[in-house]
Amino acid sequence: MSKINLIFSLLILVSIQSFAFQQANLDRKDVDFVYYDVNGTSLDSISAHLLAEDIFKITGEKPEVLTSDKAISENSILIGSINSEFIQEQLSEEIPASFQQLKESYYQGWSKDQTHFIIAGTDARGTAFGVFDFSKLNGVSPWYWWADVPVEQKTKLDFPAESYFSKEPSVEFRGIFLNDEDWGLQPWAENTFESETGDIGPKTYAKIFELLLRLKANTIWPAMHPSTKAFFHYPGNPKMAEKYHIVLGSSHAEPMLRNNVDEWTKEFGRFDYKSNRETVQNYWDERVAESKDIDAIFTVGMRGIHDSGMEGVKSTEEAANLLKTVIADQRSMLEKHRGKSASEIPQAFTVYKEVLNLYDHGMQLPEDITLVWTDDNYGYIRRLGNEQERARSGGAGVYYHASYWGRPHDYLWLSTTNPALIWEEMHKAYQMNAKKIWILNVGDIKPAEYNMQFFMDMAYDMEKFDAPEKIEKHRNQFYKDIFGNDLGNEVSAIRKEYYQLAWERKPEFMGWSQTEPTTEVKSTDYSPFDFGDEIQHRLNAYQSLAHKTDSIFKKLPADLKDSYFQLVHYPIKGAALMNEKQLNRDLAEKYAKQGRLSAKKYQRKSVNAYDSVQQLTDQYNQVISEGKWNGMMSMKPRNLPVFHKPEFKDSIQHIEKTASFFIEGGSKNQLPNFYKGTNETYFIDVFLSQTETVKWSLDDVPEYVMVSTKNGELNADFGQFQQRIYFKIDWDKFGNSTRNEDSLILKIGDDFHEIQLKINEYQLSEATIVEKNYLAVVYAEHFKNKSDSENGFWQKIGGLGYSGAVMQAKPLDQLPLDTLNFKEDHPKLTYEINTETITDSAELIINAVPTHPLTNQHKVRIAVQWDDEPVEVLNFETFGRSAVWKVNVLSNKAQVKLPLKLSNIGKHTLKVFMIDQGVALDFIYLKTKDISLPYTLIKETSLQN
Known part of the structure; x- marks a missing residue:
């Protein structure tokens, strides 16, 4: 032609x-x-x-x-x-x-x-x-x-x-760490995919390396748990890395491409550079010689055998000095076997856990070594480089977790790290010049497919991710590419909801248990008795999500079902069922203490959810893709208590009365206050305590009160153990009435109970945030005014936080602002709140994303001013693995509190001043009475005339 x-x-x-x-x-x-x-x-x-x-x-x-x-x-x-x-x-x-x-x-x-x-x-x-x-x-x-x-x-x-x-990649070394492979990748490779090796061998790595290249990634930290032989144990593994031109590295705990867990034997003695230096040197030298022709990044430094502190040292100073010697010796080995200057050989020093303390102690590190910063294992980078560190010739990088084994709790089962958090943290790292090495701990790869794609796409071309809005654009396109434009948008929407629900609490954390040491499952912090029944709201949200994924699954063509099951259906259904298991267990326990016979119903629901997780996992392993993934998915990695079949310790408390009732909020005779112009709905539960039949009814109900039903029957023989009655005000019928107190009668059997109603009204000139039932709720993005200055600005990041949008202090490459002058120099957010309570014991609770100080020159501070009171400096910073940090990462929020005196009813002004860059405000509570706070963020309490 x-x-x-x-x-x-x-x-x-x-x-x-x-x-x-x-x-x-x-x-x-x-x-x-x-x-x-x-x-x-x-x-x-x-x-x-x-x-x-x-x-x-x-x-x-x-x-x-x-x-x-x-x-x-x-x-x-x-x-x-x-x-x-x-x-x-x-x-x-x-x-x-x-x-x-x-x-x-x-x-x-x-x-x-x-x-x-x-x-x-x-x-x-x-x-x-x-x-x-x-x-x-x-x-x-x-x-x-x-x-x-x-x-x-x-x-x-x-x-x-x-x-x-094409352009040059944004990040030079981009890759994954295969980790905690004991419950998926390793047994699958051993028994299903590479039985001839009986392990993760060259056949498996060839598939992994191909995937990396298709994602335009280039680096691997190989699997290294005790269940897996060292990467170099199988000669075909390093040869395969050479064939695919994959850069070989090793984790923070594995210097010089060694796998200490598998390769350091008892015959070698202690892994102690102080007392056993020659043996350790020979151990490293052998690997450096063996890998002299491999494209590699050498992890330098030294820790314990497996993710533990350095052995043989008694102080931070001694450890820092010894590390300096270790690194000098390692660099000499590299020069000897690679025939070039150490400054020309890629090296990484990962400041993980206690190593950060050693580095901050003043340890001298050659300029050409890449500093690899780490997150705290839960997605929050512990710190980034200051101005001097950002100028290092070796640059910097990030080791980041999308999967983790350890305290306070693992998350190895489902991949639920919100892409908005990945964007916020890694975008922050890139802006702070940490762009030499990006490594993502993906655990077993599956089911972390989307987060792996998202992370690698950012690493390859950060220009496409210059604004928070690009997060949703990327997610939409990913699913449209696979499932088509129409279904792709539906899939993307439910995945967004999946990540948002898990932001409150990951499925693995729903037992409110911890590990290292391992504790038993206990009741959640979700309340079925307050705030509209938090447990039922969460169950409804997950049931809706499960229904949506079922609906999409049914209308997919046959050739897309296996892919959909892996990428979408299993994670969503698994998360929904874990929540059903734990929350129904919670209801069973809490209802049993009230003497409700319905506790048995929720016990059955909890057990059924557990059985369904088993069936769903069997489908993953044995049915989809004709058994291709058999052994890849475990429903109970590490067999922690949260994954166990539910047990019920509390028997149903005996109550003398045949039936009783419970009012939302716990009052004996009054519904929570209604507020004119709003649409609150409150409930009363009527329940059986004995196996009888009881009729109930509502009488003398004011005409402006709407109720879901005015009468009913509880019948133990038919399993009708309880019924919930909802109450709401019809404001058109209420009209201009000034009556603010009323009542109705609840009749249960032969007993009559008068239930009080109270209606409050605010005189407001404009829409504003109000206190209702002793609580005002402020979303950070719903400020009255935002004042930026030449010193900085507050930027909205959508899709992040409980509220779905946080306000972050920017720009990131500046030093903290001073804490003396809080006038025009400090960017600020201003909020107006109307209160109805006079008290000396109010409390302001400010919630932020639990980030860490941006650099070693920062903290996590804001300044707050209530009305004309003095400005108070507050700090969200946590230290080490403290109890506060554990609570923060399990709930994805950090709190600071400020006691207040409310001497007048009406309008108040709250100002939040920027001090440390990187702080990301989520929402604020004003509590005017000693009440329990909701676990789920409730809707912002505002009124309009």
């Missing part, structure tokens, strides 16, 4: 990755051959063969894969280095020298005669990224194998209409 005909055959202009492509509408197969450079790398060959497989998935026709020493035919894709003779002689245009110097970048364009499509990288990984981006453009998901995402077949391939030059 002539050059002119080929050009005119390129049709249908669309957009992809900021460049246009058009479909090659040819009278033949699009691609007959894939050629790769015979003098190229092993990854060129791998990429070429995988591309041929991808084209087969797309078109049903598989091109032949040949090397460049064969005659080049038309209708071909050519793969190789942009600097190779093979590619250079085919190019139709001059390649800028500046592009050729970029790392991991690629060119896509047509050959001189327009019969060959060229994919050429500035290095081997760049070429692979170009190949896999071409596949993705044509509908092959990076998750085609790891999540069984089907490929939509078509007759023609899509090609770029114009030459395309």
Whole structure:
């Protein structure tokens, strides 16, 4: 076919990755051959063969894969280095020298005669990224194998209409840490996928490495738990890393590519550099020699055998000094075996746990070593670099968790870390120049697929994630790419709700238990008796979410069901069932203490939810994808108490009366106050305490009071143990009445109970925040005024926090503001609150996302002024693994409190001043009486005339 005909055959202009492509509408197969450079790398060959497989998935026709020493035919894709003779002689245009110097970048364009499509990288990984981006453009998901995402077949391939030059990745080393693999990846590999090895071996790593390259990632920290042999135990593992050009690293606890858990034996003695230096040196030297040709980042420093503190030292000062010696010796080893200066060899010093204390003690670290900052295991980065640290030649990076084993509680089962938190923390890290190394602890990979994709996409191109709004855009596109535009938007919406519900409490944390040491399950902090029944609200939310995922699952085409089950259905249903198990157990225990016979009903519901989790997990392992993932999913990693079958310790308390009632809020004879102009609904529960039949009714109900039902019957024989009555005010019928007290009669059997009603009214000139029933609720984003200055500003981050939008102190690259002058110099948020209580014992409770100080020059402070009272400085900072920190990370909120005196009824002003950058305000409570606070954030209490 002539050059002119080929050009005119390129049709249908669309957009992809900021460049246009058009479909090659040819009278033949699009691609007959894939050629790769015979003098190229092993990854060129791998990429070429995988591309041929991808084209087969797309078109049903598989091109032949040949090397460049064969005659080049038309209708071909050519793969190789942009600097190779093979590619250079085919190019139709001059390649800028500046592009050729970029790392991991690629060119896509047509050959001189327009019969060959060229994919050429500035290095081997760049070429692979170009190949896999071409596949993705044509509908092959990076998750085609790891999540069984089907490929939509078509007759023609899509090609770029114009030459395309990719950019250099934003973060140089981007990858994952395979961790806590004992309950998924390792048993699955051993028994299902790689039984010939009986472990995570080269066959498994080949699939992992392919996934990384399709995600445009490049680094692996291999699995290293006792259940798994060390990466180097199987010679095929490092060879596979070399073939795929994956950068090999090791975790914070594994210096010099060693796996201490598996490789340091008792015969070696103590892993103590002070008393056993020569043995430790030989141990490291052997690995450095063995890996001298491997592309690697060497973890330097030293900790204990497995994620523990350094052995043999008695003080922080001694440990810091010893570490200095350790690192100097390690660098000498690297220079000896790699034949270059240590400053040219990638090295990482991960300031994890106690190592941060050693570093902050004043330990001297060579400038060229990359400082890897860490989160606190729960998604909150412990600190980032100050101005001096940000200028280090070795740069900085982040080790971040999307899965974790440890105290106060594991979260190894379902992946629920909110992408908005990942964005906030990693965007913060990038702005603070921590962009050399990004490693994500993904546990077993599944079911962390989306968070892994999100993290890697950010690492590859942070420009696409420059604003919080890009979080939702990315999530929508991810699911639309897999499930189509209409269903994709539905799926994205329920996934957003899934992350938001887990923000309050992860499924793994619903037992209100802890580990290390392990404690038993106890009652949750959700109240069934207050705030509209928090337990039922949460159950309703999860049941609605489960219903939505069931509905989507039913209408999916058959070829999408397995993928949907893995990516969406199992996590959502699993989270819903865990909440049903724990919250119904909670209801059973709390109702038993009140003598309610209905406690037995909730015991059954709790046990049924447990059984359903088992059935759902069996479906994951044995049914979907014809058993491909058998052994991958465990419903009880580490067998912690929260995963156990529920037990019920409290028997139903004996009550003399046959039936009784309970009023929301716990009053004996009064519903919570109603407020004119609002839509509060309150409830009364009528319940049986003995196996009888009892009738109940409401009498003398004021005409303006709406009730869900005015009479009913409780019948133990039919399982009708209790009934809930809802009360609401019809304000049209209430009219302009000034009557603020009333009553009604609740009759249960032969007993009569007078129930009091009270209606309050605010005289307000405009919409504002009000105290109702001794509580005012303020969302941080609902300020009356926002005052920015040259010193900073408050930025809204949507999708984060209990309220769904936090206000964060910016910019991040500044020093804290002073704590002496709180006038125009300090950016501030102003709120107006109306109160109805005079008291000397009010309390302001300010809730923030539990972030840590931005640098070692920051804290987590704000300043608060109530009316004209003195300004108070408050600090959200926590230390180490304190009890407060544990509560914070389990609930995803930090609190500071300020006692107040309310000497007048009416309008008050609250001002919040910025001090430390990075503080992220979520919501505020004003409590005017000693009442329990809701666990779930209730709707903001505002009124309008």
